[in-house]
Amino acid sequence: MVEELKSGEQRNKLIHAGQMHLVHWLIIFLSIVLTFSAWYYSKSQLNQKLEAKFQRNAEQVVNLVKERMGLYENALWGGVAFIDSVDNDITYTQWLAYSTSLKIDLVYPGINGIGIIYNVQLDQMADYMAKQLALRPDYSLHPNHQESEYWPITYVEPAAPNKKAIGLDMAFEANRYSSIKKARDTGQAQLTAPITLVQDAKKTPGFLFYTPFYQGGRKPENIEERRKSIVGVTYAPFIMKNLMQGTLAEQNRHVSIQISDAGELLFDDNSDEGTQDIDTNPLFSKEVDAELYGRVWKFLIQSNLSFREESTSNQSSFILIGGLTIDGLLLGLFLFLSRANRQALLYADEMTVALKSKTKHLEKSNSDLEQFSYIASHDLKSPLNAIKQLVGWIKEDCQDILPEDSKKHLNLLSQRSQRMMKLLNDLLDYSRINRDEFKNERVNLNDLSQDILQLLDIPQSFTFSAPDIDINIPQAPLEIVLRNLISNATKHHDKKSGHIVLSYDSNIEFHTFVIEDDGPGIPEEFHDKAMEMFQTLQSRDKVEGSGMGLAMIKRIVEHYQGSIAIDSDGERGTRVTIKWRLNTQ
């Protein structure tokens, strides 16, 4: 019953283990959440890093442009300083020398040239033209305009690429004219709004850079003074595209740039058809307003494809894919384990069913056998009884006429029938031994032994001793065991008198009974044989016996989970040790 409960519990445990439980799902859910968090975290980290990088790039671009403009400003102020240092008007050769010494091509990439524009009032015009024509007969002003003053480009070096600009009057066009006036009025370097340079055949956007100089190298404090004493400006024309060459070239950037001035486009990577790097869906985008010499340039800076390429990191994807793979494996493992448990359960159930049917079969064949031996011995007894009776009558009736030999034969006949009766009775007993379950009783070993001695009719010449103690044990089977042992000890004794001792001991597991006699003993090679059914070690004609005694003892003792051991050297004395499991009931 307890075992059944236990196995039921174990089975329930297996059933339990064979299912996916909340905790399994929770683990999987948590690990998925963890995976996504790690993915999200790493992605946002990456994004932050990228954004910082983009900001750096954008700043760098604006700073580079500012730096470059600062360099050009210096060159122009250098021109102003040179003019201020010369007392009379600068000659063409002097300016050529100055501009050549600047090494524009090398030092100032992006600049188209450096030149001087003089301010010429209407009344000074004849004088100015005369001076210029004296040195350069082909010099002419262009185009015509309605303004009351002139700002003609007088010199510009290198002259060859700027040929179209020489003699160009800045007053002809609003952007050029307003900025030059602003330069005059502020005394500061000034840029024009976007214009198209006359010398640019491609008509791309550009601008001019002016720095004013005044009479006598002075730096007047106010507008009136400045207007009164203005002489001209040093200037540099720029084609925007060229300005953005060098370190600002597209291949050196990870951002694409669009620069506009008051809504007019100055520069756009996009307009360049050769571009490969524009990202139609930029990762980052930024607008920066940069104040540059009286103008506000609006920079629209966007990350480009090379930025995307460089920033594309699979780290977070790896985390996501790796994490999800692990989650999948975990789920697989759980499913596999629960499946394995279910299979184990199935197998165990199958085995249980098989075992049960086997047990049932065994129990049935066992009970069949018992039934058979019971019926057989029962039915065999009645004809045997009849034989015995008839022999008795013949002896009775024919006492006077039977020859002596026949009388002897009749005696043998009745003796054999007697023996057969005993065999059948013992067989019957043997088959019935363990049919009934006996409860523990309080048994006094000495009292029980005395009863047995009386029943067996042991000769007075035999002495017997047993301990006078009470033990708890099923009485009926113990009695059969002791009776057979005592009977054996006296029956097989080879002398007229003998001594038999029963001793008892017990531990936590077993009762131990030892019966010792001083009979002839049993040779060791026959110890096993002695315990087989129907085996006798002496002729039945010498010692009456069915050969069932020890077999019966063995059957009883083994039923009570004990054992029997024979200890004898075959010369003198036999010692039989019976172990009988204590029943706690």
Next chain:
Amino acid sequence: MLEKSKDVTLLLIEDDDVDAMTIERSFLKQRIANPIIRAYDGIEALELLRSRDITRPLVILLDLQMPRMGGLEFLKELRADENLLDLVVFVLTTSKSDEDMLSSYRQHIAGYFVKGEAGENFLDIVNVLDSYWKVVHLPG
């Protein structure tokens, strides 16, 4: 009294010849003169009783295991028969089974003997019967 006891007939219903002979021999040995009528099974016994070839007073000694009609079946028939239900029946059998014994007593038997326990040559039974009909009044 003595006159009376001599009149009592024993109807022995027993298929085993040796058992029947044992009873007869014991009667002789004990010098019991009562007549013994033998039937081999229940059917034969019922025929005998119903034909009134057998005289009362009557005591029946019945075996349980017999061919054709066993003892328990015979008892059932006997007790169902208006003319026979008053008869005294002893059972003599090899069966020690409680079930057989209880079923027999339910049919109002006077005693239940087991063959193995009936003493040498059934002498115990024979003595009981002899004493029984010496002192007991039986229906005529």
